Amino acid sequence: MNSLRRWWWVLAMLAVVVAVWLALRPAGRLPASPGQRDADAAALKDLALIKRGAYLATIGDCAACHTARGGQPYAGGRLLATPFGDVPAPNITPDPATGIGQWRFDEFWRALHRGEGRQGEPLYPVFSYTSFTKVTRADALAIFAYLNSLRPVNQPDLPSGLDFPYNVRSGLVAWRALYFKPGVFKPDPAKTAEWNRGAYLVQGLGHCNECHTERDSLGGIKKDQHLSGGQIPALDWYAPDLSTQAGGGLAGWRAQDIVDLLKTGQSARGAAFGPMADVVRLSTQHLTDADLQAVATYLQSLPPRAAAAPAAPFARAASAEQGGKLYAQHCADCHGMDGNGVAAVYPPLNGNTSVTEPSGINAIRSVLLGGFAPATAGYPMPYSMPPFARQLSEAEIAALVTYIRQSWSNQADAVQPDEVRLYRHTPAD
Amino acid sequence: MTISAPRRSLPRAVVVLLAFCLCTAALAATPQSDAAPPVPDTLQQRVVACTSCHGSQGEGSPDSLGGPRLAGKPAGYLLQQLAYFQSGQRQHAPMEYVVRQLSPAYLRQIAEYFAKQDVPYRKLAVPAVSEEIMRRGEELVLHGDPSRAVPACDSCHGARLTGFEPMMPGVLGLSYGYISQQLVSWRTHTRAAEGPYCMGVVANRMRESDINAVSAWLANQTPPVGMHPQPASARTEPLPGWCVMGSSGVTP
Structure with a gap:
């Protein structure tokens, strides 16, 4: 009886080892059928497809990550900061040695749809395949055709700067089991075509969730918190809640306000700044009016949010008087x-919402950094805000930001000079 | 007999009273508005992010570590520097953030705006340095240091040290802190240009004490009123062949 139990135990261990090996082994290179190869090759020469791919790559904002600052578009060379270390964005120009020149479409599709590299290795989710998996195969083919139409740039990828244990790729198997489910977007037949188009763009190529939904400590997007806002890891900005309904970050925004902001960088309700200014300048300003309208329609359907009712009656910070004076002196001329x-x-x-968001980061950093709204085709000469980092002390900025967060209809928590000190030293890029 | 209405003017007191009433009514009707005032549709209003550090006319901050003078610098030079801040070839985090969202066309307008500002130079505070250091600074600016192959400043920046159109910046009206910081930046590659870049070569040939001397002497000059960069045609001697500005005065 005893020896039988031991055998069971050994068998169970063997089963675990086999299961782990099955889970971790790289899927390996995909076999290529000659017919498929010919079909892909024909697609790559289709000018209409390439043109559509250029538009889709712009919606996906691929160049934002896959381009080094001041570097060749799509040639990689940029390090993407994450809480787990820096991940290099690879060269996706069709250079055979350093880019995707030797990739076949089914390999590209597997990367976009399943988050797996050319050898079948799991990719780091800083590449937003958690969103891109929703992209249709037809759209992926168009993007692949466009990337292949680019001038090849010979530029080797940078070495990874991931810390242990995150540099061990097999660890991603568990992460993927928790946070990733491959699957193309499924239209909801109960909704309009416009809504479905908006949902497809927002959830898929637009990968809005990657910033606008909170992540947990493992860097996974929290389920059931779709677009309800979150702090962007490693960037130190807060991407606000996008619901336009009661309690939402964009409560009261009309569809036109959303369209205006995405198209021009400015709207009657707010301006794009920080990372969103990059997104507008590089990506959303180029969307067709129909797609912008679709995105707005979809965002307007996001549900109302539970109001975060303050338990205690709202109390104004002690520094309100100092904050009010600073506001009148430095801010009121423009903001009234x-x-x-x-x-x-x-x-x-x-x-x-960027003033009242929970972290206070956006208001603090906007006061510290100032800057311009993005220059877009629809708003080529935006106005600007002075940086106050040199003019005001940390205590003054804390008082001023607290005043702004607690005046008029705003009822957000006070911010402390320590927080201002922290963000004074976060890099501007 | 026809009755004609007496054409009498209103008594003066009534007129005054009426006017008074109208005025107070008008005043009362003007809301004591908390709304922001109308926004001037001007470049000056648009670039407050620049002028809050560089002065309302780009005259530069009186603070030695504040924004340097932009007024009257050649437009081509200003535009090139703005582009370098965008690409990261020139590094200064606040500037990199401010210019990040701007298009080449808008940057050009901003560069031209500051280039055409005409505002007197002012002398900026210089740290107390000995006469000997000042003399060394003057020597370097006017004659260079042949033993280390350091050219004189005025051999490229012009005999008046106010630069040339369209690319060569002047080196007067700038603070000691700014000039010395830039020379160090050339050495540490936080300020660069498309290679080969002459200022990097020159700065690396200089002794650290010479950076201090040159910066002090330049900052201590009182530039005459009405000084501007000279037209490109005013250049009599060609620039050194390895200079990034090239002999034409334009970046190759």
Whole structure:
């Protein structure tokens, strides 16, 4: 009896070892059928497809990550900061030695759809395959055709800067089991074609969830918190909740406000700044009006959010008086004493989710850094805000930001000088 | 007999009273608005992110470590520097953030705006340095240091040290802190240009003490009123062959 139990135990261990090996072994190179290869080759010469791929690659904002600052578009060379270390964005120009020149479409599809590299190795999810898996095969083919039409750039990828144990790729198997389910977007037949188009763009190529949904400590996107806002890891900005309904970050935004912001960088309700300014400048300003409208329609359907009711009656910070004086002196000329700004020139602070978001980061860093709204085709000469990092002390900025977060209709927590000190030293890029 | 209405003017007191009433009514009707005032549709209003550090006319901050003077610098030079801040070839985090979202066309307009500002130079505070250091600074600016193959500043930046159109910046009206910081930046590659870049070569040939001397002497000059970069045609001697600006004064 005893020896039988031992045998069971050995068998169970063997089963675990086999299961782990099966799970971790690289899937290996995909076999290529000659017929498929010919079909892919024909697609790569289709000019209409390439043109569509250029548009789709712009919606996906592929160049934002796959381009080094001041470097050749899509040639990689950029390190993407994550809480687990830096991940290099690879060269995706068709260079045979250093880019994707030797990739076949089914390999590209497997990367986009299943998050697996050319050898079948699991890819790091800083490549947003958690969203890109929703992209249709037809759209992926168009993007692949476009990338193959680019001038090849010979530029080897940078070495990985991931820390142990995150540099061990097999660890991703568990991560993927928790957070990743491959699957193309399935249209909802109960909704309009416009809604479905918007949902497809937002959830898929637009990969809005990657920033606008909170991540947990393992870097996974929290389920059931679709687009409800979150701090962007390693970038130190807060991507706000995108619901336009009661309690939402964009409560009261009309479809036109969303379209305006994505197309021009400015709207009557707010302006794009920080990482979103990059997104507008590089990506969303190039969307067709129909696609912008679809995105707005979809975002407007996001559900109302539970109001985070303050338990205690709202109390104004002790520094309110100092904050009020600073506001009158430095901010009111543009944003008004009423905090309502000037439509499409200076954003309102009253009722602005970027002012009241939970972390306070956006308001603190905007005051520290100032800067311009993005220059777009629809708004080529945006107005700007002075940086106050040199002019004001940390205590003054904390008082000022707290005043803004607690004035008019705003009821957000006070911020502390320590937080200002922390973000004063976060890199601007 | 026809009755004609007496054409009498209103008594003066009534007129005054009426006017008073109208005025107070008008005043009362003007809301004590908390709304932001109308926004001027000007470049000056658009570039407050620049002028809050560089001065309302680009005259530069009086603070030695504040924004340097932009007014009157050649437009081509300013545009090139803005592009370098975008590409990261020139590094200064606040500037890199401010220029990040701007298009080449908008950058050009901003560069031209500051280039055409005409505002007097002012002398900026210089740290107390000995007469000997000042003399060494003057020597380097006017004659260079042949033993280390350091050219004189005025051999490229012009005899008046105010630069040339369209690319060569002047080196007067800048603070000690700014000039010395730039020379160090050339050495540490936080300020660069498309290679081969002459200032990197020159700065690396200089002794650290010479950077201090040159910066102090330049910052201590009182530039005459109305000084501007000279037209490119005013250049009599060709630039060294290895200079990034090239003999034409334009980046190759």
